[in-house]
Amino acid sequence: MGPQPLKRAPPLVRRRALSFENGGSPDVHTGSFLLSPIVVSWRRTSHHPPPAPRVFHPPSSCMSAVLCFKCQSVLCQVPVKVMLPVIVIHGGAGHIPKERAQLSCAGVREAARGGYGILRASGSAMDAVVEAVTMLENNPAYNAGRGSVLNVKGEVEMDAIVMDGRTLDSGAVSAVRRVANPVQLARLVMEKTKHLCLTAEGASQFARAMGIPEVPEESLITDYARMRWKKNLAPDANPVECQMGKMGTVGAVAVDTEGNVACATSTGGMINKMEGRVGDTPCIGCGGYADNKVGAVSPTGHGEAIMKVTLSRLILFHMEQGRSAEEASDLGLAYMKERVQGLGGVVTVDPKGAWAARFSSLQMAWAAVQDEQLHYGLYAGEHFTESAQEQS
Numbered sequence: 001m002g003p004q005p006l007k008r009a010p011p012l013v014r015r016r017a018l019s020f021e022n023g024g025s026p027d028v029h030t031g032s033f034l035l036s037p038i039v040v041s042w043r044r045t046s047h048h049p050p051p052a053p054r055v056f057h058p059p060s061s062c063m064s065a066v067l068c069f070k071c072q073s074v075l076c077q078v079p080v081k082v083m084l085p086v087i088v089i090h091g092g093a094g095h096i097p098k099e100r101a102q103l104s105c106a107g108v109r110e111a112a113r114g115g116y117g118i119l120r121a122s123g124s125a126m127d128a129v130v131e132a133v134t135m136l137e138n139n140p141a142y143n144a145g146r147g148s149v150l151n152v153k154g155e156v157e158m159d160a161i162v163m164d165g166r167t168l169d170s171g172a173v174s175a176v177r178r179v180a181n182p183v184q185l186a187r188l189v190m191e192k193t194k195h196l197c198l199t200a201e202g203a204s205q206f207a208r209a210m211g212i213p214e215v216p217e218e219s220l221i222t223d224y225a226r227m228r229w230k231k232n233l234a235p236d237a238n239p240v241e242c243q244m245g246k247m248g249t250v251g252a253v254a255v256d257t258e259g260n261v262a263c264a265t266s267t268g269g270m271i272n273k274m275e276g277r278v279g280d281t282p283c284i285g286c287g288g289y290a291d292n293k294v295g296a297v298s299p300t301g302h303g304e305a306i307m308k309v310t311l312s313r314l315i316l317f318h319m320e321q322g323r324s325a326e327e328a329s330d331l332g333l334a335y336m337k338e339r340v341q342g343l344g345g346v347v348t349v350d351p352k353g354a355w356a357a358r359f360s361s362l363q364m365a366w367a368a369v370q371d372e373q374l375h376y377g378l379y380a381g382e383h384f385t386e387s388a389q390e391q392s
């Protein structure tokens, strides 16, 4: 005999469904929450042996179906609130000095609006994250593009990555010099070469071949970056601690109206790093990852710690195991803190538009736009909203 379809959903399922109908929290998604109560009910009502039923989200439907693992019959249907498009930005995890906090917050809000403008006009997630990160690279308030921290010789070497969740195509540059927008060069590596990452002089040669103008190094260096470089040349300086105090790597994740996800991250790296040091940012799975089947992540924090735990892929692994974007981000950051004493932050999305901006550092400037609402914050627990149309 085949399985008996459920006569009524178990109480938790009905509560969740109700909260969607009433416009409940957009980041509460059916997949992870429904699986466990359904398993219990299924075992009670099915004659099949008990592997878990599958949750199936038809691509462009507002219903999510829970299927019997064996005979594929629909056990129950639950409405899913589709909240696309969405973009989430960070401006670096750390402790942002008071006098720079406002600038830092204003920049991420502006970049979130800029990226969302592209998504609203049916642009791709990739176009949106590259636009948002370009805006932040051009803003001297961040450690990326103009405003990058300096290496031990007082020079600028930058890292950037992009990844497209549709195809898993990715492009990156590391230790690149004298380009204004490393994120755009990373995109060209993805689109115009057979490789995933170009480094140092090879990356500069590629930029020239692509017609990207070389900019004077001085134009990328701010007084603030030079002051911090000098301070950290002292023999008793602790550049990692100093950086944990004032980071500003930038990153973005987005889901477009088609449900495609993408990520982009860009940085000047760690203060007074050795010449040629490559951080987490250009390393796939560390400084970013995007997969339409799971979601997208862009991190910030101590690069060596992020690399040791492959933070972006670790978070997506937790999402594959049924965790929400927020739970998975917290788990990844907690593991990095406990296992390698690394602090940082992430922005994360899933393909249905659930999103998270989470950090283990004292602060992280972040902003998101979804459903014409701008969300933003700086300290843990802070979450302000305003209309995405209002100008700050």
Ligand SMILES: NC(=O)C[C@H](N)C(=O)O
Pocket: 092, 093, 143, 247, 248, 249, 267, 268, 269, 270, 279, 280, 281, 299, 300, 301, 302, 303, 304, 306
């Ligand atoms: N500010 C940062 O996030 C630094 C970057 N993750 C790096 O180590 O290169």
